[in-house]
Amino acid sequence: xxxxxxxxxxxxxxxxxxxxxxxxxxxxxxxxxxxxxxxxxxxxxxxxxxxxxxxxxxxxxxxxxxxxxxxxxxxxxxxxxxxxxxxxxxxxxxxxxxxxxxxxxxxxxxxxxxxxxxxxxxxxxxxxxxxxxxxxxxxxxxxxxxxxxxxxxxxxxxxxxxxxxxxxxxxxxxxxxxxxxxxxxxxxxxxxxxxxxxxxxxxxxxxxxxxxxxxxxxxxxxxxxxxxxxxxxxxxxxxxxxxxxxxxxxxxxxxxxxxxxxxxxxxxxxxxxxxxxxxxxxxxxxxxxxxxxxxxxxxxxxxxxxxxxxxxxxxxxxxxxxxxxxxxxxxxxxxxxxxxxxxxxxxxxxxxxxxxxxxxxxxxxxxxxxxxxxxxxxxxxxxxxxxxxxxxxxxxxxxxxxxxxxxxxxxxxxxxxxxxxxxxxxxxxxxxxxxxxxxxxxxxxxxxxxxxxxxxxxxxxxxxxxxxxxxxxx
Numbered sequence: 001x002x003x004x005x006x007x008x009x010x011x012x013x014x015x016x017x018x019x020x021x022x023x024x025x026x027x028x029x030x031x032x033x034x035x036x037x038x039x040x041x042x043x044x045x046x047x048x049x050x051x052x053x054x055x056x057x058x059x060x061x062x063x064x065x066x067x068x069x070x071x072x073x074x075x076x077x078x079x080x081x082x083x084x085x086x087x088x089x090x091x092x093x094x095x096x097x098x099x100x101x102x103x104x105x106x107x108x109x110x111x112x113x114x115x116x117x118x119x120x121x122x123x124x125x126x127x128x129x130x131x132x133x134x135x136x137x138x139x140x141x142x143x144x145x146x147x148x149x150x151x152x153x154x155x156x157x158x159x160x161x162x163x164x165x166x167x168x169x170x171x172x173x174x175x176x177x178x179x180x181x182x183x184x185x186x187x188x189x190x191x192x193x194x195x196x197x198x199x200x201x202x203x204x205x206x207x208x209x210x211x212x213x214x215x216x217x218x219x220x221x222x223x224x225x226x227x228x229x230x231x232x233x234x235x236x237x238x239x240x241x242x243x244x245x246x247x248x249x250x251x252x253x254x255x256x257x258x259x260x261x262x263x264x265x266x267x268x269x270x271x272x273x274x275x276x277x278x279x280x281x282x283x284x285x286x287x288x289x290x291x292x293x294x295x296x297x298x299x300x301x302x303x304x305x306x307x308x309x310x311x312x313x314x315x316x317x318x319x320x321x322x323x324x325x326x327x328x329x330x331x332x333x334x335x336x337x338x339x340x341x342x343x344x345x346x347x348x349x350x351x352x353x354x355x356x357x358x359x360x361x362x363x364x365x366x367x368x369x370x371x372x373x374x375x376x377x378x379x380x381x382x383x384x385x386x387x388x389x390x391x392x393x394x395x396x397x398x399x400x401x402x403x404x405x406x407x408x409x410x411x412x413x414x415x416x417x418x419x420x421x422x423x424x425x426x427x428x429x430x431x432x433x434x435x436x437x438x439x440x441x442x443x444x445x446x447x448x449x450x451x452x453x454x455x456x457x458x459x460x461x462x463x464x465x466x467x468x469x470x471x472x473x474x
Contacts, residue, residue: 031168034141068096144168181242185216228301229289259290313356340449375446383445388437
């Protein structure tokens with residue numbers, strides 16, 4: 001039994017002592033292993049796990065080969081005292097059938113030095129409530145540690161490196177850093193790959209380990225994108241060798257000019273060529289364009305040349321499947337096709353062509369349209385070509401949808417394309433997801449057509465010009 005008490009005291013001292021005094025030692029929890037020896041010459045192994053929180057100690061110990069046998073998981077507790085940098089620790093009462101006594105140990109230990117701790121112990125034994133000193137002795141304990149051997153191939157490093165000592169039960173993190181123009185290709189732990197990581201943590205270490213990092217030449221990519229109104233070349237995902245330069249050519253379409261070029265979200269100006277030098281990371285380049293004579297950045301453009309109705313991302317709400325929105329070659333403003341609705345002399349029409357969803361902060365809408373003023377405006381007034389802000393799906397123009405304009409008001413004559421310019425101010429769209437709807441309503445009216453629909457974002461007119469009009473997927 002005296003051996004049990006001895007082990008408990010040892011664990012308490014190990015966790016508490018430091019060069020500045022035990023009361024100031026850092027909190028710690030871990031495994032310790034060592035031996036005890038009585039003044040009479042008897043001895044045996046002891047081990048345990050003790051936790052220090054502030055100046056308090058708690059945990060369990062195992063004391064083996066005592067006169068009462070082996071004892072495991074004996075609870076211990078104690079408090080550090082700064083006087084002479086010693087520690088007092090005692091076990092719970094343990095009953096020894098061999099002499100029908102209860103036993104308790106008290107330990108007075110020397111300061112912790114490195115990973116070892118040693119001191120003296122006293123064993124008190126006797127009937128419950130009347131314990132007397134029975135045995136004295138000494139102990140020596142050493143913190144249980146393991147080795148992690150860390151190495152790295154050429155073209156990079158690992159930190160810490162070499163043989164790293166880790167306390168039992170502790171965690172150990174390694175940082176893997178490739179040299180410039182190299183990347184981590186693999187990390188192997190105990191001979192097995194854990195992937196191309198730049199950090200790895202061994203948790204709850206309970207054995208020796210190895211970790212090895214290897215490296216390979218790095219390559220990067222530049223994601224090149226152009227808004228409608230022009231092109232960028234090369235485009236898409238452009239692979240670039242580490243340290244190399246990559247030049248991009250920005251070409252506006254006819255009627256447009258370059259508005260801005262941004263690299264990694266930072267403007268570099270309205271350039272028609274830009275070179276990203278000494279590439280050492282993945283990057284982005286974005287070119288935007290404006291209509292000639294304006295500061296409006298084109299974010300959506302549709303000329304109906306894809307031979308698809310509705311175009312990709314657009315939707316169609318129809319009531320008259322025989323005479324609804326379609327593609328036509330009749331006198332296109334530009335290209336080969338225009339979008340339009342032929343009239344029906346006998347059946348009511350309510351045909352709505354809707355753009356992709358937009359989250360409108362503020363912007364402008366431009367499109368070209370034509371029809372016959374006699375039928376749709378001046379005399380018969382049997383048809384309308386309306387422009388709507390549509391929230392959610394088309395519901396016939398009720399709830400929070402807003403009618404902006406009638407396109408026929410802009411027609412100077414029959415079958416002559418005329419432009420329409422509309423301000424999509426923040427008071428109308430309020431930053432919420434919306435669509436622009438082109439609605440043809442009529443009965444025995446006349447055909448109506450649209451072409452070159454464009455939505456743009458006026459940076460010059462915004463207090464926060466870096467917040468664009470965002471295109472969203474349906």
